[in-house]
Amino acid sequence: EDKFYIVKVSMDGVTIEDAPAEIIGGCGNYKAIEILNAKYGPKVGIALAGPAGEYRLAAANISVKDPESNIRSLGRGGLGAVLGSKKVKAVIIDDAGAPASVPVANPEAFKAAAKVFAKAMLDHPVTGQALPNYGTDVLVNILNEAGGLPTRNFTTGRNDWANNVGGETMNANITARGGDGKVAHGCHAGCIIRCSQWYPDKDGKYITSGFEYETAWGLGADACITDLDECAYIDRAMDDVGVDSIETSVAIATAMEGGLLPWGDGKAALKLVEEMAIPTPLARILASGTAIVGKTCGLFRVPIVKDQAIPAYDPRSVKGIGLTYATTPMGADHTAGYTIATNILKVGGYVDPLQKEGQIELSRNLQIATAAVDSTGMCIFVAFPVLDIPEAFMALIDMINARYGYSLTPDDVTELGKSVLKVERGFNKKAGFTNLDDRLPEFFEEEAIAPHNAIWDFTPEEIDKVMDF
Amino acid sequence: EDKFYIVKVSMDGVTIEDAPAEIIGGCGNYKAIEILNAKYGPKVGIALAGPAGEYRLAAANISVKDPESNIRSLGRGGLGAVLGSKKVKAVIIDDAGAPASVPVANPEAFKAAAKVFAKAMLDHPVTGQALPNYGTDVLVNILNEAGGLPTRNFTTGRNDWANNVGGETMNANITARGGDGKVAHGCHAGCIIRCSQWYPDKDGKYITSGFEYETAWGLGADACITDLDECAYIDRAMDDVGVDSIETSVAIATAMEGGLLPWGDGKAALKLVEEMAIPTPLARILASGTAIVGKTCGLFRVPIVKDQAIPAYDPRSVKGIGLTYATTPMGADHTAGYTIATNILKVGGYVDPLQKEGQIELSRNLQIATAAVDSTGMCIFVAFPVLDIPEAFMALIDMINARYGYSLTPDDVTELGKSVLKVERGFNKKAGFTNLDDRLPEFFEEEAIAPHNAIWDFTPEEIDKVMDF
Structure with a gap:
């Protein structure tokens, strides 16, 4: 059956309710959180499966509402598909009436x-300076310098455009654009590292947050999408449809090697990620992850272990991570x-x-x-x-x-x-x-x-x- | 590189030649055999990878020219993808000058x-009567009677339309239509069983040969395509694009369960198989086999072992075959x-x-x-x-x-x-x-x-x- 449920946890116990029809079958996570906030109150915690999770596709993650009702992700391992297979659309956690602290x-x-x-x-220096100022994306230039930044589906460990998608550029854009932009944003109350950020468009309007190195690498280097704004829109779309940004970015790069879309074509990649909400057949392939892209393209060069995508550090030039x-x-x-x-x-x-x-x-x-x-x-x-x-x-x-x-x-x-x-x-x-x-x-x-x-x-x-x- | 080769075996040894450009990149096997016959002479033996093999998709088979230059298949295990991965389009065997017999x-x-x-x-009685008269498709009514004919993606072992796609109907159609139709056709010179046949359309024109039980079952029962002529056109299309008819038929039925096309829609299935020559994204999914259809549809009920499709006998009601x-x-x-x-x-x-x-x-x-x-x-x-x-x-x-x-x-x-x-x-x-x-x-x-x-x-x-x- 196509029905989905909400699991609500509160001081009264656990209840299971029908999920609102308007958040099922393609509704993006940003919109779904808005609707769930309206229904359950703005203070509840929300963990939900996006459209990709409903469709039980292997790149599906679990999306978690952050303090400003934006999105953090339990990214890897296909947890969203597990939630979807149980017909659970969202878990609501309401702490009303709970003690102020644990004992x-x-x-x-x-x-x-x-x-x-x-x-x-x-x-x-890493947690006190590098991460709050540049986010995890500080690693782009560092790994490129080290020759360990996998580029164009792991064919070289260094490229000449890396700085375009690196943390220094991210910081500069946020600072110059102002508006919603924030450097050093905490993804949860009380965080003292604050590696997250709000990345705005040229008019200062929020595009995405928690815009990580592995995503900027996967899109910006591995898939050769050399424009950080294009990468940011894709990052937002991945959060919205509920897919892991590492698995999906590597799947996109692998699909480019397979000829399914042109190298570096950020607009085509964005459209494909948006289509995961439907999903179109090609979007199904990509949202099923890198291993499936490899199979459906008959590829030999598929960067996976145990069918999960290899992320942002080349195992040949950074050998420890390969192990x-x-x-x-x-x-x-x-x-x-x-x-x-x-x-x-x-x-x-x-x-x-x-x-x-x-x-x-x-x-x-x-x-x-x-x-x-x-x-x-x-x-x-x-x-x-x-x-x-x-x-x-x-x-x-x-x-x-x-x-x-x-x-x-x-x-x-x-x-x-x-x-x-x-x-x-x-x-x-x-x-x-x-x-x-x-x-x-x-x-x-x-x-x-x-x-x-x-x-x-x-x-x-x-x-x-x-x-x- | 996109270049493909011909491996030619003759009394002069083995040579490797460029494959003719016109048989690469989507040319059907019937046409390719015609072109290779014209180039190498009508008597040579030909084993070739179809478009699906060139694209290295896992359901790809190796197609073999039969005595009338129609097609028999080395069906299972994805051998066509192996040939394609080696960039071998066809193997030509020319016995000119060879001794008349082996010692x-x-x-x-x-x-x-x-x-x-x-x-x-x-x-x-099986090899002397049943197979020459009705082909392997004689099994449809027998298995349906036994309750072991998996129907609608293995949800029941018996259906009420089985006879429409069974060997008796096949025989009756061939006999009534005349023209190119042949009951009891041998797939190689000297065969005394002759389980193959030429199955013609309503005007007596050849559609397909070697139209097997497992194919008629997969399309006719498992995918609920209840018209034998529709199944025959799909069988021909599978031979033409070079995919295993068991893997592909089960993939079609599984895709129907996944909602990718309607149950029993023979025209949609035919179009999809024809699209494997391009291939469109959906055709890529199906030509990658049942396991991949299951993954991209997030299905639990996927009839496979070691990622290969389970064929035409239900393991619950015919327990030996399950082992x-x-x-x-x-x-x-x-x-x-x-x-x-x-x-x-x-x-x-x-x-x-x-x-x-x-x-x-x-x-x-x-x-x-x-x-x-x-x-x-x-x-x-x-x-x-x-x-x-x-x-x-x-x-x-x-x-x-x-x-x-x-x-x-x-x-x-x-x-x-x-x-x-x-x-x-x-x-x-x-x-x-x-x-x-x-x-x-x-x-x-x-x-x-x-x-x-x-x-x-x-x-x-x-x-x-x-x-x-």
Whole structure:
């Protein structure tokens, strides 16, 4: 049946209601949030599946209302399709009547640790300066300089237009255009990093927010759409239809290689993303993700692991991240063991991105640590100060201990991370995955990439060592 | 590059030539064979990739010229896409100057065995009567009667229009229409079964040949296209564009479930198959096969094993074939262990199709025997007399022994079959398949099928016994 439901969580419990007809069957997420705000009140939390999720297409994400009723995304893994398959259009969370705070076992200790932690965030150059000023898009010029910015479907690691779509240009446009534009916008109340922004058009009118590096890379470098405004409109359209901006951007670039649309054609790409609300057959292909684009175009060069798109860091010229792509249980997830920190940003030490030495341990240790940090509900960006500033790491553990009355040690955190990864890999094994799924596509082994003439040269045995703990 | 090549095999050796430009990029196979006949002479053998193969789409087959320059197909497994990926448009085999016969070690013994073998073919009711008169399409009414004719994407095992698309109707139309129509046509010189036919239009003009049960089933029952002429035009179009008629017919039915075209709309289906020569985005989806249709429509009910479409016999009401679908190395290949012979046609004994008892041994033994018979180059249909007539089985072995001067015994044949299956499964294992890939889609376990209220109820452990030898 075509009926969809709303799951409402409040102090009265959980209720299931019919979804309003006007938000079903193609309604964009911006409009749907407006309608749900009107119905349930402007203060409720909303997580919803967009049209792509309703159609159960694999690039569908879950869209989450931010403080200004714009959109943040639970992007990867096709969660929107899961919601759609359960016929859940949206989850509404209404905290009316809820206590002002969760109980904290040791409030003084919590406050003290939080203060140390917050100071570390502000002191660290990545979280204190780079991210608030330029957003994650600060990475475009850095990766281009490093020769690790995959361009034109991973055929080169550097291009001559990167700055057009980089964080410095984003900052300059926002600043010059004024109006709705905001640098350093927090995606949730109380955020002290504020890596988000409001990116406006030439007249200062809001286009999109949370306009991330991976999106600007995917469209701006990998798909050769060299105009940041065109990329911004596509980013907005992806949020509106509810598809992951990494999966979809890489799918667009792969479709360009397959001849489905011209290289660099931002207008054609925008139209295709908008058509995902219908969806047209071509939009179905793209919203099904990069793997399906590869199949329907009969391509060999398809940048995926476990059928999920490889993001914005070339694994040949930043070798540590290649090991994370290959071995992370969800496939090609850079955030699962973000070796860019150490390979490129020299956070937590330095491991030469072009050499194999040290990468196995780096990817393994970061994946273990990240699985633990992810379990706390902390933003992944806390990892920068946590890796560099010993007090920040201890403050994180102290906050958990103070909140729950625990007495965790750093070793416990490592064990937590390991146990999470083992559960995830155990799930994969039961679903039929083997170590042969922990591999990059063959073309990375066959095509050296400019400017470093770098190749993917880890053996299967070496790759399998990453998760051998 | 877009260039394609011809591989020519003759007494002078193997040469590689540019393919004529006019047969590339959308030229149908009927026309391409005409052009290649004109260029290389009417007597050469031709195996070619159609447009779908050039585009490397997974349903692409290899089309083979028959004695009248019509088309037979190496249908399943996407071989046309393999040819296309190698940039081989066609293989030409020119036997000019070749000896009249291959050497035979013991000509008298060969002739004697061949005579016994041929007599068995003609004596057996399936190969001597049913197949020449009604083609493989004789099975429509038989399977419908048995409640094993999957209809409307496997939602029921019997329908009330089956006879419209069955072998009796095919025979009656051919006979009544005359003209080009032929009952009992051999697809190669010297065939004594002659299960093929020329199916003409109402004016007696040739539409298609080798119009098989699985195609008439896929279109006529599974996709509810209840008119045999409409099915015939689609069959011709599939041959012309070079796609497997099983994969494509099931993809069409699955696309109907996904809402991409209306149930039973033969004209829309024909147009879509014709569009595979371009290909339009929707045609790309269908020519990529049933698994991709399922993904792009977000469907749960997708009848595939190892991403290949399940053909014309419902595994719930003909349980033996379900075990073959699940465990055959290429996935859902009914011919790999055709339990229909014993479950339905009572050839080689009888095992009740609705009971689990005896099915594991039946599927295992037939898969072993078939792997051996396939290795001889014999048509699969020799299995009917071979299973029922002891002299036919011995005559088959005697022919091989006489041809090569071997002294094989029946036990050697069994060992040959086992060794073939072990090689195939070894390949799959190295390609990342596990026993978890030897499973039917979940919906067969969840939806009982009319008229017998039959369900797929083999446990994983039972399924794994099939290949445990």
